[in-house]
Amino acid sequence: MSSRQRRQLLLAACASAVLALPGAASAADKLKVAAIYTVPVEQQWVSRIHKALTAARARGEIEYVFSENVANADYERVMRQYAEGGNGLIVGEAFAVETAARRVAKDYPKTAFLLGSSGKPQAPNFSVFDNYIQEPAYLSGMIAGAMTKTGTIGMVGGYPIPEVNRLMNAFMDGARATNPKVKFMVNFIGSWFDPPKAKEASFAMLDKGADVMYAERFGVSDAAKERGKLAIGNVINTQDKYPDTVVASALWNMEPTIDAAIKAVRAGGFKAEDYGQYSLMKFGGSELAPLGSFEGKVAAEVMKKVREKEMTFKAGKATIAPVDSEPKSTP
Structure with a gap:
């Protein structure tokens, strides 16, 4: 066997060994x-x-x-x-x-x-x-501020952690933008998944005059529906289940985040990074849900302001700075 043939056999063996290594993938x-x-x-x-x-x-x-x-x-x-x-x-x-x-x-x-x-x-x-969806949360707040007739909005959350607080604070600021005199009732149920407890907390707020509820947790929209009041959704769109209750929702789209991570891993370039930016509206990581059954029921001048603000978010010309402090009820 010539030296050239021996080199070729050696290279082939090495290539086979590499392909057999754990984690090696085509x-x-x-x-x-x-x-x-x-x-x-x-x-x-x-x-x-x-x-x-x-x-x-x-x-x-x-x-x-x-x-x-x-x-x-x-x-x-x-x-x-x-x-x-x-x-x-x-x-x-x-x-x-x-x-x-x-x-x-x-x-x-x-x-x-x-x-x-x-x-x-x-x-x-x-x-x-992280769920940096404070931009559409602000927009949904603008709508809520315009829809309340009593001037009082109820808000039920899981825990007062930054991920929840920033959405509630953005929502409250949005509501004040269209209704400077609006008041809020805020309650945290101490659970991520307890619809009955969230529903009970919502009833207490509705009994005290709230006519729009911010549904950070499951169970809130059920209470609003039973009392014939309105609700604003969070993270997902549930209007198909509550067509006469849920006016708008701030939606979180995780696809940009997940797709970026998958691409990085497959390319061998995954490293320690903050993927939070991919939840912003300019990346398609969040959005204001279509008004659906409430189309035309929100004042036209309010929706004009909402759409103008929405366009600045999508273009990356403006954003809502995260406010992670715990939101409080209006005195």
Whole structure:
């Protein structure tokens, strides 16, 4: 055998060895993605992540598995299982398990992690995202301020954390823009998924004169519907279920965030970054839902102002700065 033939055989063997390495993939291979959720996938916030990942799976770009209703105490264990299982990208919410989630990321530096977090990215592989949908929340507030007849709006949230507070504060500022004298009643139920408790809190506000409810949680729109009052949605559009109740909603589209992360992982360029910007309207990460059954029922001059503001957000010419402090009821 000539020296040239020996070199060719050696190169072929090396190439075969590289292709056999764990994690090595051709461009045609699907990226394995796992998601970990502490609540059911139908919950507003988580449903948007699940929707974006399901869409990527439908396009044939990824293999997608998920766990829902994972207790905080089990979160680290499930993360490790997915990392050990060869998933190239792990997605979820780390708000209540920051320390554990970041510890797992350190132990698996070759795995990409994209977690909802109030903290900063952690090199080399722990990226964060957030629901920066304060722009459409402001727009929905403008509509709410114009729709209230009693001048009182009720607001029911899960917990007073930055991710909730910034949306409520933006909504309140939007309502004041069209109704400077509007008053607010604010309550947090201490749960991410307790529709009966949210409904009960809403009834208390409606009994005290609120005629428009900000539905940060499931259950609020049910109370408004039963009392014949109005509601403003958050994160998802539920008007099809409440056609005479839900006037408008601030929608969160996670597709730009998820698609950017998938692209980075597949290109081998994933690094610790803040993906929060992809939730802004200029990236298509959020929007004001169509008025649907309430089209034409909001004063034309108000909607003109709403559309003008909306265009500045979409063009990136203006934005709403996040205000993460806890919103308070009007004295």
